Amino acid sequence: MAAEITIHLVKTFPGRAPIRAQIRYPVEGATVLILFGPSGSGKTTILRSVAGLEWPEEGTIRFVSRLWLETASGIRVPPQERHIGYMSQDYALFPTYTVAGNIAYGLSHLPSAERKKRVDEVMELFQLRGLEQAKPRELSGGQQQRVALARAVAPRPLLLLLDEPLSALDAPSRLHLRDELRSLLKQLALPSIIVTHDWAEALTLGDVMAVISAGEVLQVGAPIDVFSRPQNADVARVVGVETVVKGRVVEATGGMVRVSVNGTTLMALEAESIGPDVFACIRAEDVVLEQGRASGSSARNHLTGTVQAVTMLGASARVTLDCGFPLVAMVTRSTAEEFKLAAGLVITAAIKAGAVHLVSRQGD
Amino acid sequence: MNWVAIWVTCKLAGLTACALLVVGLPIAYWLSYSHWRWKFLIESVIALPLVLPPTVLGFYILLAIGPHSPFGRLYTELVGHPLPFTFEGLLLASILYSLPFAVQPFAAAFEQVDRRLIEASWTLGVSKLQTFFRLIVPLSTAGLVTGAVLSFAHTMGEFGVVLMIGGNLEGSTRTVSIDMYDEVQALNYAGAAKTALFLLVVSYAVLLLVYAVNRNVWAAWPQK
DSSP states (O other): OOOEEEEEEEEEETTEEEEEEEEEEEOOTTOEEEEEOOTTSSHHHHHHHHHTSSOOSEEEEEETTEEEEEGGGTEEOOGGGSOEEEEOTTOOOOTTSOHHHHHHGGGTTSOHHHHHHHHHHHHHHTTOTTOTTOOGGGSOHHHHHHHHHHHHHTTOOSEEEEESTTTTSOHHHHHHHHHHHHHHHHHHTOOEEEEESOHHHHHHHOSEEEEEETTEEEEEEOHHHHHHSOSSHHHHHHHOOOEEEEEEEEEEETTEEEEEETTEEEEEEOOTTOOSEEEEEEOGGGOEEESSOOSSOOOSEEEEEEEEEEEEETTEEEEEEESSSEEEEEEEHHHHHHTTOOTTOEEEEEEOGGGOEEEEOOOO | OOHHHHHHHHHHHHHHHHHHHHHHHHHHHHHHHOOOTTHHHHHHHHHHHHHSOHHHHHHHHHHHHSTTSHHHHHHHHHHSSOSTTSHHHHHHHHHHHHHHHHHHHHHHHHHHSOHHHHHHHHHTTOOHHHHIIIIIHHHTHHHHHHHHHHHHHHHHTOOHHIIIIIOOOTTTTOOHHHHHHHHHHTTOHHHHHHHHHHHHHHHHHHHHHHHHHHHTGGGGSOOO
């Protein structure tokens, strides 16, 4: 049997949509599953059920060959026996313990020499040297996050569960720590499940992504596929970014970045700590269609493309273009009629540099 | 002042506080974390000594441990003498009488502990019992001190229950408050005044300690 994670659960709440989730995906080495959805969609409940902190009324949770929950046969493995690493949104560091004490907390089964060695090892890996004796309240947000992660991985868990790992940080450190977290996850070579509502985090960190809305799993797939090929309108609405394409940074000058996407050049604003390999992400609302080369537009990108498909959605229309890469634009119905948009028409798409969001990705 | 009575009283109060630390902790833990829907029934029973006249409580305890009850007969058979009117009997009654004074501050302190910390401990493979001693107790020290000190002070001044269960035996069940009552009966107001002052000072000191611990005045001192 291939190594797999199976999550199937039903949980009802008074006054809220019930959760009926079904996710099944193969794991190997360091597969990262993203549970993506708006707040209140039930993604945290799913994560907590995998951790054993929440008990669904009905369901099965299986991790590779271990059965953690099977309500039909009354199997309910407590969190202590699941060998997981769990990090909650606010890190939940133990205030009465030092940094070293927090990390050693889950290692009490080891003899003291081995415990000390493991704490040292983990402190090194998470760059926490020198903070051994600090109390959690003396740490910055980023340091707290690293301690929480170090504490979770110290007992060598089988599976790592992270609930909104970056949401408690301010925006600049979030961007920096997103890349740091990705390289740490790769180093740990540990399968993980990460809950997030941030599409950039989903793209950077995830190998598999499950889109969750109102307690249901709408789509499971590679993040780039989910973003660029949403199964239905609900998924598109939840993810909110219609165009996600792989690109490579060619040049960065004067605050602008030149990105090559499948032979087409895109200009974007320079972002901090971006590697050469990126995802270029564009929301459909940010793409303006022009007939011919309109003058007076301040947009830095003018792409010529062929219309592939036009879908009318009430007062607006969703247009798929081929500009060397697939690009989705959202225009009003009247614009679509004025331009006589139809498959085969050649048209110009204008996109401001600020509307092209770059998110770093793992190189191919 | 009757130093024998003071010694008996301090011994009784100290042992009661220690016993309540042992008995009160699991009860308080259960009250804080149980989701049982009928929990309020138990909560009310534990709070009863707060409102019940001590003589009523003493009367029922006397019946329960007396030679006509199954428990009383068993105790007499095992130990050789009945439980009422002994120091041990008095201790048992004091524990029951002071139970809410220990359990309520304990439970309030446990409820203050962030649930997410407890869950983090569980996911690190630490059992519920270990989590209790390694995480919950250190985070609840103020509540534990309050509960122990309050039950100590409450036992120091008890009168009705002592009279019902302990009688008035010099050296084993005559506590300060009983001694003071005897002095007043004998019109020895000077002796009673000394004992009264002693109880007043002890009670005030105890309350000072409780409020200081809970206001965290020590935090004004440099941290270790």
